[in-house]
Amino acid sequence: MTARLTDAVGDGSGDGGGDGDGGGTAAKMAAEGAKTLGEGKSPLKAGLKAGMTGAKETAKKAVGSGDGGGGGGSDEAKATNIVEKFDVGLPRRVAYDQWTQFADFPSMTSKVESVEQESDEQLNWRAKIFFSHRTWKSTIVEQVPDERIVWKSEGPKGYVDGSITFHELAPTLTRILLVAEYHPDGFVEKTANLWRAQGRRLRLDFKHIERHMMTRTMLEQDDTEGWRGEIRDGEVVRTHEDAIEQEKKEQEQKEGRGGED
Template structure:
């Protein structure tokens, strides 16, 4: 016996209509399965702690999405576009947020901060004092480095730095903790996206050759800063800026008038004026000592000559 599907008040459905109905039912069932699986996996990826929580609530959301997808498909829309527009938008946002948090840009805990240690060495063919004096001119750093936009000195100890990090601008407040003329400078700096603790030392290899050693501990907390840590971008940037400094100080028309003061434990213990006065006094003392030595040598020679004449 042949079964005939009859509907009250309408004629029997055509084969094409039956095919469209069955196709719609199939697409709806497949969409429900795919969207439910995809949303569940992506949600767990973005926030693993939600796995196993609120299963009924998630199922309700998935069912609502399937109804919207079914309407679009039955209305002649593309099943793929329907899936993307209704099933994956929220999940995509969760995954992006999870990726940022993994790299430190999504409000991670303070204890998750990692330290980057950087050590760079460069030799410069100039006397030690010329190299040191130029380094103390912090406001000139924007003239030869790529990342430094500007430096404003608040006093001999504190300064405000504006830097370019990726597509963003960053502000740092630096504090000199120790500074000994012609020997070393130790500093710390703090910013919204990280902190540093560094030291630069100056070593005379020959009267016309100076070695500069820079050691930095860098604690990144911004998204771009932590992303740069993965590729050691900060170390490469410091290495390049040291080469820029080498070029800048070597090609300078004249030596810079550096800051000759001394800082200990974040406090000035000898001002620039006092240091210059002491150096001038030492220079005069050395000149007098040399003059006395010359006079003594001349006197000894005269005595030798007198002895020879007596003989």
């Protein structure tokens, strides 16, 4: 489900990718990034490759549906691909747990006004954009504790799909990588997109989140609790309660083996 990932999502989600193009592109981006990470490449290279995949998919749609004229390309050609990262001096678990506290996004960012968690995988957002307001719904399609969150979104003014991943660089140093693809809908959003306004806003809120984590989260690590469940294909496959219970059992077993030694 990312902060102007909030604003950027907030400017959008038309039909939620009604023709399947938006979701398909985001899925291919996430798959390419995961594949690159699996090959031992750096998180940054993985993110860049994912972004290139999204750009190529966008270009394919533009070429395939264009009529040869200057303005004949499809709306998909106007998508904005965004790849950003920052390193934060927190353990990976703490950084991930903070991100899953979606109700904190209004205090972490500059434009998000509220986040209502309809269910573990469904979120309703509201943000102020210039002199108006935007609402949108995001659906988490994949969430793996301490590793990644992949989402889709829908709303009346465009949509953004993407992923946020967490990479341990050291016990108390984590790299957070954002890969997003924003699709505008409506005259204002499409015009603003020509100047990459949404991308700039998303990057700014990403910086706000980094500052929040390096200050408040850094000082409140012991009080930072996150959602530890797991989502696959848009469905909860392990609840938060089950995950906590499993962690408790594993910790008891570990302590028991330590006592025997």
